[in-house]
Amino acid sequence: MKNNIKVQRAMVNMTQAELAEKVGVSRQTINAMELGKYVPSTVLALKIAQIFRKTVNEIFELEEAD
């Protein structure tokens, strides 16, 4: 699964740590997601989308391999 969390953060000028705190995970988790090393649960994906006021589909996208 691909995502553009990094872009979304840049648009609102938010650090990994700030996003992490808002959705209640560690900064490591946000970092791992941005690097495509961790696929979040549906709940976490929805929370992230809510923070950026986007739909989940605008941030997360399926890949060929999925």
Add this chain to the structure above:
Amino acid sequence: MKKTYLFPYRSKKVSGVVFFLTLFIVLTVILFDLDLIEIPSKVFAVAVDYGVFGKNNGWLMWTEDSITDEILFIPLISSGLIYAFSKEKVEDEMVSKIRLDSLVWATYFNYTLIILSYVFFYGFVFFDVMMIALFSHLLFFIIRFRWMMFKQNKLATDEE
């Protein structure tokens, strides 16, 4: 929030110190055969069997035996369990996944080693191996889990 079977984060540090300290003592005792140091005590036993040389073999009875291994293994296993299964500072879903993966990995690794030791160790040294096998699963899990968490932290620090 779902129920987890984990100990609180604050128990991590103390249990870790106790675990590695007793681990060091236990390994020294096993490797240098110091378990010959005996602390004889009267103990209650569910079953006693010293083989053909045993004077008082039997069930559910008081008996005399050394409690060296009890003194060593009870703190080792209980502190190991608490250290292995206490929460991280930020306990989130990725930590749960790393924990599960590490548990699966440690289970395979531990039982592979046990199978190999059945094949390659014979006599009294096999008894030593079995003593280690009593806590090796916990130990491998702890090493693997800490290593994966360390890698995750490092990845995040490099990004900064």
